[in-house]
Structure formats: C-alpha cells, structure tokens
Amino acid sequence: MKKKESTTKKKPLATQVKKVKKNEAGNFETQAVRTQSERSHFREHATPLYLTSSFVFDDAEQARALFADEIKGNIYSRFSNPNTTEFIDKLCLLEGTEDGIATASGMAAMYISMAALLRAGDHVVASRSIFGSTHQILNTIFSRYNISHSYADLNDPSSWEKLIRPNTKLFFVETPSNPALDLIDLAWIGKLAAKHKIILNVDNCFATPYLQNPAKWGAHLVTHSATKFIDGQGRVIGGAVLGKKELIKEVRFFARHTGPSLSPFNAWVLSKSLETLAVRMDRHCATALALARWLEKREEVKYVKYPFLPSHPQYKLAKKQMRLGGGMVTFEIKGGINRGRKFLNSLKMLSHSANLGDTRSIATHPASTTHSKLSEAERLAVGITPGLIRISVGLENPKDILTDITQAFERSK
Numbered sequence: 001m002k003k004k005e006s007t008t009k010k011k012p013l014a015t016q017v018k019k020v021k022k023n024e025a026g027n028f029e030t031q032a033v034r035t036q037s038e039r040s041h042f043r044e045h046a047t048p049l050y051l052t053s054s055f056v057f058d059d060a061e062q063a064r065a066l067f068a069d070e071i072k073g074n075i076y077s078r079f080s081n082p083n084t085t086e087f088i089d090k091l092c093l094l095e096g097t098e099d100g101i102a103t104a105s106g107m108a109a110m111y112i113s114m115a116a117l118l119r120a121g122d123h124v125v126a127s128r129s130i131f132g133s134t135h136q137i138l139n140t141i142f143s144r145y146n147i148s149h150s151y152a153d154l155n156d157p158s159s160w161e162k163l164i165r166p167n168t169k170l171f172f173v174e175t176p177s178n179p180a181l182d183l184i185d186l187a188w189i190g191k192l193a194a195k196h197k198i199i200l201n202v203d204n205c206f207a208t209p210y211l212q213n214p215a216k217w218g219a220h221l222v223t224h225s226a227t228k229f230i231d232g233q234g235r236v237i238g239g240a241v242l243g244k245k246e247l248i249k250e251v252r253f254f255a256r257h258t259g260p261s262l263s264p265f266n267a268w269v270l271s272k273s274l275e276t277l278a279v280r281m282d283r284h285c286a287t288a289l290a291l292a293r294w295l296e297k298r299e300e301v302k303y304v305k306y307p308f309l310p311s312h313p314q315y316k317l318a319k320k321q322m323r324l325g326g327g328m329v330t331f332e333i334k335g336g337i338n339r340g341r342k343f344l345n346s347l348k349m350l351s352h353s354a355n356l357g358d359t360r361s362i363a364t365h366p367a368s369t370t371h372s373k374l375s376e377a378e379r380l381a382v383g384i385t386p387g388l389i390r391i392s393v394g395l396e397n398p399k400d401i402l403t404d405i406t407q408a409f410e411r412s413k
C-alpha cells in the first residue's frame with residue numbers, strides 16, 4: 001500500500017476549515033447570500049450539512065499539529081465544524097467584527113461572553129432592562145463566584161459613570177430593550193467604555209446585524225440570540241458571540257472546554273436563514289411601523305412604543321443608530337392587567353407564545369407572564385406597565401394582523 005505523505009505543510013489540508021468566500025462587493029444582502037463554504041468535489045450549489053462529530057487526521061504529525069494550534073483545521077464538532085464556521089464567518093462579516101463563536105442558544109452566548117472574561121472580584125454594570133435570564137446570570141449565578149453587578153437606567157446616561165468602580169470590567173446592554181423598546185446611545189456608551197477601559201458587550205438580538213452594528217460604535221463584543229429574527233422562522237435555538245480577536249480567543253478557550261457549542265444542523269439552518277434576513281427584516285419593520293401608526297389612533301390604546309415613531313422619546317437616536325425600527329411594537333391597552341389578559345384570549349390569529357422574531361405574529365402580556373414574578377414597582381422600573389402588550393410582528397399580510405387585533409379589542413371590552 002502506498003504510504004501516506006504528511007500533509008502538514010501542504011495547503012489546503014483535508015481537515016482544514018474551509019475558506020469562506022467573503023464577498024468583495026460588500027453589500028449586506030450579497031454578503032449574506034454569497035458568503036459560503038468552499039464547494040466540495042461534488043460541486044453542490046448550496047452548502048451541505050456536515051453532520052459529523054469528528055474529522056479524520058491524515059497522519060499522526062497532522063493530528064499533533066492541529067492539537068498544538070500550529071495549523072488550523074477541524075478536529076471535533078464541539079470545537080468547530082464547517083457549518084458553524086460558515087454561519088459565524090458570515091455573521092462576523094455582517095456585524096463588522098473580527099472573530100466570533102457560535103453557541104447552542106442565546107443564553108449560552110450571554111453566559112460565555114461574560115463568564116470567559118470575568119474573574120472573582122470583578123464588577124459588571126448592566127442596564128436594568130435586560131432579558132430575564134441575563135438578570136439571573138448576574139443576580140443568582142455570578143454572585144456565587146464573587147462577581148458583583150450594578151444596574152443602570154437606559155434612559156438616565158448620567159447614572160452610568162457614577163456606578164463605575166476600580167474593579168468594573170464589563171458593561172452589558174440590550175438595545176432596543178425587551179419589552180419596553182428603550183434605547184441606549186451606542187456611540188456615547190462606546191466612548192464611556194473606552195475612556196474607562198471597560199469591555200462593552202451589546203445584546204443585539206432585537207435589532208439584528210441588518211438594523212444595527214454595535215461594533216461600529218465601539219462595542220467590543222456583540223451577542224445574539226439567533227433563535228429570534230436570525231432564524232426568523234421559529235425552528236431552532238442558537239446564538240453567537242462576536243467581537244475583538246483577543247476577547248474571542250478567551251471565549252473560544254472557555255467554550256471549547258465547557259461545551260456550549262452550536263449543533264452543525266442548527267448552524268446550517270441559521271446560515272441559510274441569514275440569506276433572507278434583509279428581506280424579512282424589511283417586511284417585519286414595514287408592517288411594524290404601519291401597526292404602530294395605526295395603534296396610535298385607536299381609542300383602546302393609552303400609548304404606543306416603537307423606535308421609528310416620532311412619539312418615541314428616543315426617536316432621533318433610533319434614526320441615528322438603526323437602519324429601520326425593528327419588528328417589535330409595544331402598547332399599553334386601557335384597562336390594565338385584566339384587559340391585557342382578555343385581549344390575549346381574544347386573539348384568533350396572532351399566537352400566544354414565548355418567542356419572538358418569527359414569521360408568525362406573536363402577542364405577549366409581560367405583566368401576567370414573563371415578568372409576573374417581579375413586583376409592580378420592579379416592573380415599572382423597566383417600563384412594564386400593567387396593560388403593556390408586546391407584539392412580535394410577523395410576515396402575514398398586514399391587513400390580517402390589523403383585523404385580528406381589531407376584533408380582539410372589541411371582544412376584550
């Protein structure tokens with residue numbers, strides 16, 4: 001039998017991560033569609049699914065060199081896989097970040113983006129309006145490891161600087177926030193983070209890379225729940241941590257040895273989803289704006305919150321840092337918590353479900369569900385009034401969404 005030659009010094013290696021073609025034209029939609037793993041010898045048009053736990057080594061020397069990080073290549077799908085590589089390389093290009101890592105869920109992304117970089121004794125300043133599980137990481141989990149935190153208000157920028165301590169290592173923000181749709185000025189907080197040498201981590205889940213690129217404003221890390229608008233079709237759970245090379249190096253080490261990796265199947269689905277992100281977001285945003293304008297005129301509604309409505313207190317900021325207003329609308333129904341509950345029960349088409357960013361429009365009533373464990377005062381502090389309804393605007397015909405909401409207003413009187 002012919003003896004296999006060591007391929008360590010030759011390129012490309014059989015096990016090398018396939019080079020993703022970065023589109024030279026540089027336009028978002030083209031990059032999302034045309035950034036793709038190198039074609040295999042089968043000459044497939046769409047990227048195949050690499051459903052494999054591990055990859056073979058050409059010889060012992062190549063295995064050694066791969067483990068020693070002397071050469072790049074796939075070893076085991078907990079570390080990397082062509083599908084996760086394609087997904088993450090595409091996301092990095094769309095977000096304008098140097099490097100990234102794909103995770104099994106949005107929460108895995110939030111957790112490792114902090115846990116990998118923080119040490120006992122460190123302090124975090126986070127905006128008060130962050131996703132419930134991110135609160136749990138800070139309140140319940142990190143406190144076990146002597147990592148402390150303070151909460152600052154998104155709409156009170158002067159409160160942030162006062163909370164900085166000598167051991168403050170990280171800022172964590174979400175913009176727009178869930179569910180109140182408050183914003184933070186990314187350029188301002190980017191400068192504050194730079195001035196104090198603090199890592200700025202932005203959960204960009206609501207905006208997606210199509211609407212807003214926090215790295216452009218100085219964020220060192222951009223985190224995503226890909227489960228939402230990135231998948232956009234309510235199918236898979238996934239996430240990503242993107243950012244500066246030197247930070248992602250630490251996050252990658254942490255992930256490799258703790259294992260919150262994204263499955264190749266979910267990465268394949270999510271990479272395909274990115275191809276249609278721009279067209280989907282254009283439609284989500286157009287319908288959401290139309291719905292917000294319509295709601296403003298309804299007598300059943302106390303107020304409407306949508307970043308691209310001139311009545312939003314941060315309308316100017318939204319116009320500055322977001323391409324469009326996003327796919328989420330919140331409004332306060334007159335009649336408080338009971339009317340809110342009745343309204344949800346009266347909807348016929350809109351789903352009542354614990355997700356957002358789906359093709360199907362979803363309505364939720366945070367005061368009686370996701371945030372019911374908070375006191376009313378705590379809810380009010382993050383903008384959750386008793387009759388607040390959150391709509392994740394889907395891709396159905398806009399007229400049908402309005403028809404369903406109209407009949408639910410009538411039936412919940």
Ligand SMILES: Cc1ncc(COP(=O)(O)O)c(C=O)c1O
Pocket residue numbers: 105106107108110131174178203205206224225226227228237238239
């Ligand atoms: C803003 C935000 N961040 C993070 C997450 C967590 O993402 P996942 O459910 O993919 O773990 C969510 C989920 O709803 C979210 O809304």
